[in-house]
Amino acid sequence: MRIVIALGGNALLQRGQKPDASLQQDNVEATVAALAPLAAHHELVITHGNGPQIGVLALESASDPNLTLPYPFDVLGAQTQGMIGYWLLQALQNEVPGREVACIINQTLVDADDPAFDDPTKFIGEVYDEAEARRVAAERGWAVKPDGTRWRRVVGSPAPRHVVETGTIRLLLDSGAIVVCAGGGGVPVIRDGRGHLAGIEAVIDKDLTASMLARELGADALLILTDVAHVYRHFGTPDQAPVTSATPAELRELDVPAGSMGPKVEAAASFVEATGGRAAIGNLDDAPGLLEGTSGTTVTPGRARTREPELGDSGRARRNGGRVSPC
Numbered sequence: 001m002r003i004v005i006a007l008g009g010n011a012l013l014q015r016g017q018k019p020d021a022s023l024q025q026d027n028v029e030a031t032v033a034a035l036a037p038l039a040a041h042h043e044l045v046i047t048h049g050n051g052p053q054i055g056v057l058a059l060e061s062a063s064d065p066n067l068t069l070p071y072p073f074d075v076l077g078a079q080t081q082g083m084i085g086y087w088l089l090q091a092l093q094n095e096v097p098g099r100e101v102a103c104i105i106n107q108t109l110v111d112a113d114d115p116a117f118d119d120p121t122k123f124i125g126e127v128y129d130e131a132e133a134r135r136v137a138a139e140r141g142w143a144v145k146p147d148g149t150r151w152r153r154v155v156g157s158p159a160p161r162h163v164v165e166t167g168t169i170r171l172l173l174d175s176g177a178i179v180v181c182a183g184g185g186g187v188p189v190i191r192d193g194r195g196h197l198a199g200i201e202a203v204i205d206k207d208l209t210a211s212m213l214a215r216e217l218g219a220d221a222l223l224i225l226t227d228v229a230h231v232y233r234h235f236g237t238p239d240q241a242p243v244t245s246a247t248p249a250e251l252r253e254l255d256v257p258a259g260s261m262g263p264k265v266e267a268a269a270s271f272v273e274a275t276g277g278r279a280a281i282g283n284l285d286d287a288p289g290l291l292e293g294t295s296g297t298t299v300t301p302g303r304a305r306t307r308e309p310e311l312g313d314s315g316r317a318r319r320n321g322g323r324v325s326p327c
Contacts, residue, residue, distance in 0.1 A: 005047065054076050081105045106187065156202045
């Protein structure tokens with residue numbers, strides 16, 4: 001099978017961890033170990049987020065007295081693709097010896113007049129309490145919004161239209177390589193008046209890019225891996241309950257957080273609608289279970305048989321070697 005995998009932020013940083021390089025490398029190695037069973041039997045395309053990393057680089061750039069202006073987000077996005085791609089490339093080569101692995105920097109085409117530029121929603125960088133967030137925003141001209149109980153910087157996140165290097169990715173896949181690409185949703189670019197590519201200030205949602213890329217590559221499945229076991233009904237309330245299976249229409253009816261789970265839901269639903277394939281959203285630690293439909297939230301064109309919810313605190317759990325254990 002040809003599988004596109006979208007790695008969530010916990011593939012690089014666990015909640016509350018500092019964005020130190022050594023910590024991220026350790027997390028990447030654990031992530032790749034969890035993906036190794038899939039790599040042994042399937043064609044893999046691996047995408048990843050870059051929110052904390054691009055936030056660190058943006059803050060460093062804005063604070064550098066040697067720069068006339070901070071580096072723009074398209075350049076910072078390319079930097080994070082190289083950094084994170086290197087970690088994933090090396091970990092995959094060590095974990096799956098004998099398989100060719102390629103990491104490429106991608107540009108993702110967006111519309112210059114996308115309304116998302118006027119309503120920034122994409123979280124990047126570190127978390128603050130409200131007072132500190134508002135102070136930093138006033139100093140630096142940022143937009144900030146609440147992210148759960150904390151606050152973070154937000155930037156424009158236009159909808160992806162096309163990954164420019166899709167043909168190159170397809171060639172690499174057809175040659176048998178595992179491909180790491182479209183990190184952070186891809187470097188945001190537009191077509192100028194001459195039809196030339198040019199970078200633009202934005203951060204693209206990596207799940208939406210992964211969904212689009214999966215459709216363009218003719219993938220059989222899309223796996224969206226994160227740090228929760230399922231999509232939940234009534235998330236964050238006493239009535240919270242896991243959704244084990246759904247159609248795209250049923251998934252879109254759920255009231256999910258717009259800045260985090262919302263893009264994952266839309267990415268899964270749009271892939272299944274366009275291809276008739278299968279998507280799954282769930283815990284990073286159980287990628288094989290998500291592909292098999294034994295864990296996570298499975299999204300299919302028709303109504304799938306509902307599984308019994310997995311056990312664990314607040315309905316969260318993961319499968320480990322066939323045993324159910326709490327997250």
